[in-house]
Amino acid sequence: AQKVTQAQTEISVVEKEDVTLDCVYETRDTTYYLFWYKQPPSGELVFLIRRNSFDEQNEISGRYSWNFQKSTSSFNFTITASQVVDSAVYFCALRSNDYKLSFGAGTTVTVRA
Amino acid sequence: GAVVSQHPSWVICKSGTSVKIECRSLDFQATTMFWYRQFPKQSLMLMATSNEGSKATYEQGVEKDKFLINHASLTLSTLTVTSAHPEDSSFYICSAGTFSYEQYFGPGTRLTVT
Numbered sequence: 001a002q003k004v005t006q007a008q009t010e011i012s013v014v015e016k017e018d019v020t021l022d023c024v025y026e027t028r029d030t031t032y033y034l035f036w037y038k039q040p041p042s043g044e045l046v047f048l049i050r051r052n053s054f055d056e057q058n059e060i061s062g063r064y065s066w067n068f069q070k071s072t073s074s075f076n077f078t079i080t081a082s083q084v085v086d087s088a089v090y091f092c093a094l095r096s097n098d099y100k101l102s103f104g105a106g107t108t109v110t111v112r113a
Numbered sequence: 114g115a116v117v118s119q120h121p122s123w124v125i126c127k128s129g130t131s132v133k134i135e136c137r138s139l140d141f142q143a144t145t146m147f148w149y150r151q152f153p154k155q156s157l158m159l160m161a162t163s164n165e166g167s168k169a170t171y172e173q174g175v176e177k178d179k180f181l182i183n184h185a186s187l188t189l190s191t192l193t194v195t196s197a198h199p200e201d202s203s204f205y206i207c208s209a210g211t212f213s214y215e216q217y218f219g220p221g222t223r224l225t226v227t
Contacts, residue, residue, distance in 0.1 A: 037218075043204055044220040045157075091156065099145065099214055103156045 002027045004094050006104035013082050014112050021077045021107045023092030029053075034068065034075045035093040035101070045091075051075065082111045116140055117209045119219035126197055126226055133193045134222045136207030142187035143209035147216065148180075151204040163190055197226040 003026040013019050025034065036048040049059065051068050059066045063080045079086050092104040116139040126132050136146060145164050149157040161182050163169035169182035179201075181193040190209075194201055202225050208216040 042220075043206075043223070045206065045218040047218075095214075095216075099210065100147070100159060100162065101157075101208075101216060103158075105156045108154075 002029075002094050002096055002102040004092050004102050004104035006092055006107050008107045009105070010108045010110070012110045012112065015083060016081050017111075019079045019082050019086075019109060019111075021079075021090050021092070021109070023075045023077065023104060025073050025075065025092070025094045027094060027096050029096040031097065033095045035095065036066070036075075036077050037091045037093065038088045039091060039106070040088040048077075048090075079109070082109075084111050084113055087111045115211075115215070115217045117143075117207065117217045117219040119205075119207055119222050121222060122220060123223040124225070126224070128198055128226055129196055131193055131195045132197055132224060133191055134205055134207075134224075136190045136192070136209065136219050138188045138209040138217070141209070141211060141217075143190075144187070144212055145210035146184055146190035147208045147210065148182060148190075148192050149206045149208070151206060151221075153204075157206060160192075194224065197224070199226045202226045 005024045032053045034051045038046040056068050065078045067076045087110050089106045089108050091106045093101045095101050118137045120135045148160045151157045159172050160175045161169045161171045163182050163184035165184050165187050171177045184190040204221050204223050206221045207219045210216045
């Protein structure tokens with residue numbers, strides 16, 4: 001069985017602060033993919049990143065960075081110098097061999113001006 | 114590329130009526146389509162998976178006679194909510210999967226049953 005846990009329900013920060021979103025996953029598969037999605041108030045899911053289980057390199061894309069640690073089954077996401085436009089719900093998801101995506105509960109990020 | 118559309122984007126219907134939601138992959142062929150339901154402030158829950166020309170596979174607890182899925186072509190899948198009730202009010206999201214197992218999400222359909 002697959003499971004994705006996002007322990008943080010809500011995070012509120014002031015603009016320009018950094019914010020880190022935690023994601024812990026469980027799977028018995030050796031090959032799997034991890035994802036982060038952003039869901040703004042409009043509801044449409046925005047794809048942020050995909051990482052496969054064999055690639056543990058951390059990644060940076062602009063103000064976004066991801067830390068994948070297989071040893072602790074974690075795939076954390078950091079927004080540096082947050083902006084009001086970053087306010088959204090962020091979902092971590094796991095996909096294994098059966099092609100289905102399992103989503104975490106989501107973390108609501110509110111960035112205050 | 115990889116654009117998925119949903120129609121309608123929002124719909125209000127009366128209790129007891131049926132509503133059809135379309136999901137189209139606009140610029141690619143989707144081998145598999147997925148339907149999710151999202152209640153307010155909750156996560157996405159997979160309802161069913163469908164392959165073109167085959168019957169849909171429903172997740173445990175999803176009533177297949179209530180949520181009819183048709184995947185008539187490699188670019189179109191429909192979800193029909195039959196005899197809708199207020200508890201069916203939700204945000205319905207489809208995703209289209211490619212041969213390389215990527216999933217692309219539609220913008221969602223907000224259903225309100227009065």
